[in-house]
Amino acid sequence: MGYAQPVALFIEVNIDESACASQPTCRECVQSCPVDILAREPSERVARVVEENVDECILCDLCSVRCPVEAVTVQKLYMTS
Ligand code: SF4
Numbered sequence: 001m002g003y004a005q006p007v008a009l010f011i012e013v014n015i016d017e018s019a020c021a022s023q024p025t026c027r028e029c030v031q032s033c034p035v036d037i038l039a040r041e042p043s044e045r046v047a048r049v050v051e052e053n054v055d056e057c058i059l060c061d062l063c064s065v066r067c068p069v070e071a072v073t074v075q076k077l078y079m080t081s
């Protein structure tokens, strides 16, 4: 009997909206993501996650590192057998 092995990896990108709203002109995460997972138009109060692109995340963490208010979190979620 051994430990359950991780069989699937899901990636979840979240934005703390109240923290992001405190930086109304910021687009650091949008500009740093190499695969267009984050978006923010000038008219948008906060940045948003483009859900259909999340599977393309390369887990580089640039979005969270570059955010001036630590509003972006990237989580790796494993499903075990
Ligand atoms: S970890 Fe990298 S690839 Fe993933 S959302 Fe952030 S910047 Fe984009």
Ligand code: SF4
Binding pocket: 015, 019, 020, 021, 023, 026, 027, 028, 029, 030, 040, 046, 047, 063, 066, 067, 068, 069, 070, 071, 072
């Ligand atoms: S880097 Fe942070 S504050 Fe700037 S748009 Fe992205 S989530 Fe908002």
